[in-house]
Amino acid sequence: MDNKEIESRLNQLTGNLMGVQTLLLSVVATSGRRAEIANHFREESARMLATMNAESNLSDETLSYLDHWCTTTLSMLLSDEDL
Numbered sequence: 001m002d003n004k005e006i007e008s009r010l011n012q013l014t015g016n017l018m019g020v021q022t023l024l025l026s027v028v029a030t031s032g033r034r035a036e037i038a039n040h041f042r043e044e045s046a047r048m049l050a051t052m053n054a055e056s057n058l059s060d061e062t063l064s065y066l067d068h069w070c071t072t073t074l075s076m077l078l079s080d081e082d083l
Contacts, residue, residue: 010062017066021073028077038077045070 028037049067056063 014065017069021069024073025076034077038074041070041077042074045074 024041028034031037049063049070052063052066
């Protein structure tokens, strides 16, 4: 796989993650289980990132972006919660 194909796939993944983030936030905004969903997301994100950091051959920059996405999504989910 050449660099252009890798870059294209990473750009597609980034767009998909942004779409998932928007969908997640809109669904959670109308849910009575917001804190429960946010806590689940926190746990699963930590587990996924630990696995990816240990096993992935993705660049550190890509893993950093994924970590940033999870952190910012969680921050938005909890922005008006008193947990």
